[in-house]
Amino acid sequence: MSPTSAGPIVEVSGLYKSYGGRTVVDGVSFTVEEGEIFGVLGPNGAGKTTTVECVEGLRTPDAGRVRVAGLDPVAEHDRVTRVLGVQLQQSELQAKLTVREALELYASFAPHPADWRPLAERLGLDSRLGTRFAKLSGGQKQRLFIALALIGDPRVVVLDELTTGLDPRARRDTWQLIEDVRASGVTVLLVTHFMEEAQRLCDRIAVIDKGRLAALDTPQGLIRRSAGATVLSFTPSAPLDEDALAALPGLASVTHKDGRLTLSGTDETVDAVLTLLARRRVTAHQLRVTDATLDDAFLDLTETSTP
Amino acid sequence: MSSAPTPTTPARRAGTLVHPGVLRTEIRLFRREPGALFWIVCFPALLLAILGSIPSFREHDEALGGLRLVDTYVPVTVLLGMILGGLQAMPQVLTGYRERGILRRMSTTPVRPAALLLAHMVVFAGAALVSALLALLLGRLAFGVRLPAQGFGYALALLLAVAAALALGSLVSALTPTSRIAGAVGSAVLFPMMFCAGLWVPVQSMPDLLARIVGWTPFGAAAQALNGAAAGHWPGWSHLGVLAAWTVLLTAGAARWFRWE
Numbered sequence: 001m002s003p004t005s006a007g008p009i010v011e012v013s014g015l016y017k018s019y020g021g022r023t024v025v026d027g028v029s030f031t032v033e034e035g036e037i038f039g040v041l042g043p044n045g046a047g048k049t050t051t052v053e054c055v056e057g058l059r060t061p062d063a064g065r066v067r068v069a070g071l072d073p074v075a076e077h078d079r080v081t082r083v084l085g086v087q088l089q090q091s092e093l094q095a096k097l098t099v100r101e102a103l104e105l106y107a108s109f110a111p112h113p114a115d116w117r118p119l120a121e122r123l124g125l126d127s128r129l130g131t132r133f134a135k136l137s138g139g140q141k142q143r144l145f146i147a148l149a150l151i152g153d154p155r156v157v158v159l160d161e162l163t164t165g166l167d168p169r170a171r172r173d174t175w176q177l178i179e180d181v182r183a184s185g186v187t188v189l190l191v192t193h194f195m196e197e198a199q200r201l202c203d204r205i206a207v208i209d210k211g212r213l214a215a216l217d218t219p220q221g222l223i224r225r226s227a228g229a230t231v232l233s234f235t236p237s238a239p240l241d242e243d244a245l246a247a248l249p250g251l252a253s254v255t256h257k258d259g260r261l262t263l264s265g266t267d268e269t270v271d272a273v274l275t276l277l278a279r280r281r282v283t284a285h286q287l288r289v290t291d292a293t294l295d296d297a298f299l300d301l302t303e304t305s306t307p
Numbered sequence: 308m309s310s311a312p313t314p315t316t317p318a319r320r321a322g323t324l325v326h327p328g329v330l331r332t333e334i335r336l337f338r339r340e341p342g343a344l345f346w347i348v349c350f351p352a353l354l355l356a357i358l359g360s361i362p363s364f365r366e367h368d369e370a371l372g373g374l375r376l377v378d379t380y381v382p383v384t385v386l387l388g389m390i391l392g393g394l395q396a397m398p399q400v401l402t403g404y405r406e407r408g409i410l411r412r413m414s415t416t417p418v419r420p421a422a423l424l425l426a427h428m429v430v431f432a433g434a435a436l437v438s439a440l441l442a443l444l445l446g447r448l449a450f451g452v453r454l455p456a457q458g459f460g461y462a463l464a465l466l467l468a469v470a471a472a473l474a475l476g477s478l479v480s481a482l483t484p485t486s487r488i489a490g491a492v493g494s495a496v497l498f499p500m501m502f503c504a505g506l507w508v509p510v511q512s513m514p515d516l517l518a519r520i521v522g523w524t525p526f527g528a529a530a531q532a533l534n535g536a537a538a539g540h541w542p543g544w545s546h547l548g549v550l551a552a553w554t555v556l557l558t559a560g561a562a563r564w565f566r567w568e
C-alpha cells in the first residue's frame with residue numbers, strides 16, 4: 001500500500017449511478033482532505049447514501065472515478081477495508097450476538113484494532129456489554145455501529161446518519177467523540193440531516209439535491225451564499241409602504257406577521273432599512289438582526305419537491 | 308453459554324475466508340438456538356430410542372436378510388439430523404444474514420462475508436456429524452446394533468451426505484429472498500428427502516423399483532451406501548457417485564444464484 005500523503009484522501013469525480021434507468025447520482029464530484037470532517041447534506045432520496053456507498057465499495061459506480069487513499073474501492077476492496085471504517089445507514093447484526101462479542105469480533109477483523117473498552121465507555125455501551133443485539137434499543141444499536149465503525153482504528157471513517165435515533169445528550173457526546181477522532185488525524189465523511197451537527201462538526205459541506213452537487217462550501221460560506229444570509233425583524237411604530245420595502249437592495253424576502261416585519265437579505269439590506277427608518281422617522285421596536293442558519297441555506301439550496 | 312472475554316487478536320491474513328473469530332462466534336450462536344440443537348442433534352437419537360423400544364422392531368426378519376427393523380433405522384436416523392438441519396435451520400440462517408444486511412455490514416471489513424457463511428456451514432456440519440455419531444452410539448449401546456463393519460466406507464458416505472446436505476441448504480438459501488420463504492421452501496423439500504432416506508419405509512423394505520428410483524436421490528443413495536458399509540461391503544461407487552454428483556450440481560447452483568444482498 002502506498003499511502004499518498006499528498007493529494008486528497010477521498011476523491012470522487014464525475015460519479016454516476018442509476019437504478020432501472022433512473023439516474024440517482026448525476027455527476028457528483030468532490031474531494032476530502034486528510035484530517036477533514038466533510039459533510040454530505042441533502043433531502044431524502046437525494047443520493048447521499050448511494051454516493052458514500054460507492055466510496056465504501058458496496059456499490060459499483062456506472063461511471064466516474066472514486067479513490068480512497070489512492071485505492072479503488074471496488075477493484076481493491078480488500079485493501080480499502082483496511083483503511084476505512086463504516087457505519088451504514090441500515091444494517092443489523094446476528095440477533096443473539098452480545099455487545100461485547102460484537103466489539104471483540106469486529107476488533108479481531110482489523111489489522112491494528114483500537115481498544116474497544118474505552119470506546120464502549122464513551123458511547124455509553126459499557127453497561128450493556130452482555131445484552132444481545134436484538135434486545136438493544138434503537139439508539140443503543142446506533143451507538144454500537146458507531147463503535148464498530150471506529151474499532152478498526154481507520155484512517156477514514158464514513159458515517160451515514162451518525163446521530164439519527166440518539167437522544168440529545170448522546171448526540172452531543174458523539175459529536176465530541178468525532179471531534180476527538182478527527183483530532184487524532186482521522187478523516188471523517190459524514191452524512192447528516194441535522195444542520196446543527198453539520199454546522200458544528202464539518203469543515204466543508206457538499207449539498208446534494210436530486211443526485212447533483214448543489215453546493216460545496218464551508219458552513220459559513222453556504223450561509224453567506226444563501227439569498228437571505230441576514231435576517232432583520234422589528235415592529236415598526238408606523239407602517240412602511242410596500243414599494244419602499246421592495247426597493248431595498250439585496251432583499252430576499254419580506255414577511256408581515258402581527259404587525260411585525262421580518263426581512264432577509266444581505267448586510268446592505270440592513271443598512272438600507274436603517275436609513276429608511278431614519279428618513280421616515282419610524283421607530284423599530286424590538287429590533288433583532290441575526291445571521292441566517294444553515295437550515296435557511298439548506299432550504300434555499302435544495303428544491304422543495306423531493307422525488 | 309460462555310461470556311469469557313476473548314483476546315482481540317488481529318486477523319491473520321488479507322481477505323480471510325476462514326476466520327477463527329467468526330467460527331467461534333457462530334459456534335456460540337448455534338449453542339443459543341435450542342430449537343436447532345434439539346432437532347439436529349437430539350431428535351434423531353430420540354426417535355431411534357422410541358422406535359427401538361417397540362418390541363416388534365427388535366425381532367429378526369427374514370425379509371430383511373435377518374436384520375431387525377431397528378438395525379435398518381440406524382442409517383435413517385444417522386441421516387435425519389443433517390436433512391433437518393440442512394433444510395430447516397441452515398437456509399433460514401443464511402438467508403436471514405443476507406436479508407438483514409449482516410453480510411453487507413461484514414463486507415465493509417477485511418473479512419469477507421463468505422467467511423460468515425462458511426463458518427455457519429462448518430458449525431452445521433459439525434452438529435450433523437455429532438448427531439450421526441449419537442445415533443450410531445445409541446444403536447450400539449441400547450439396542451446392540453453392530454457398528455459399521457466397513458468403517459472407512461461408512462465415514463466416506465457420511466461425509467459425502469453431509470456435503471450434499473450443505474449444498475442443498477445453500478441452494479435453498481440462494482434461491483429464496485427472505486428467511487420466511489427459505490423456511491417454506493425448506494419444509495417443502497424436507498419431506499421428500501426424509502422419505503428417500505427411508506424414514507417411513509427403510510430402503511431395504513422398499514419395493515425393488517422404488518428402491519432403485521430412490522437410489523438416484525441424494526439421501527436415498529446415501530442410505531443405500533450406509534447400509535452397504537454397515538453390512539461390511541464397500542458402499543458401492545454408484546451410490547457414492549450419485550451423492551458426489553448431487554453435491555457438485557447443488558453447489559454449482561448455489562454458487563451461481565447466491566446473492567450477497
Ligand SMILES: Nc1ncnc2c1ncn2[C@@H]1O[C@H](COP(=O)(O)OP(=O)(O)OP(=O)(O)O)[C@@H](O)[C@H]1O
Pocket residue numbers: 019024042043044045046047048049050051089307
Ligand atoms: N438498490 C437500489 N435500487 C433501486 N433504487 C435505489 C437503490 N438504492 C437507492 N435507490 C434510489 O436512489 C435514490 C437515492 O437513494 P439514497 O439512499 O442514496 O438517498 P439518500 O440521499 O441517502 O436519502 P435518505 O436521506 O432518505 O437516506 C432513491 O430515490 C432511491 O429510491
Ligand SMILES: [Mg+2]
Pocket residue numbers: 048049050089160
Ligand atoms: Mg441515506
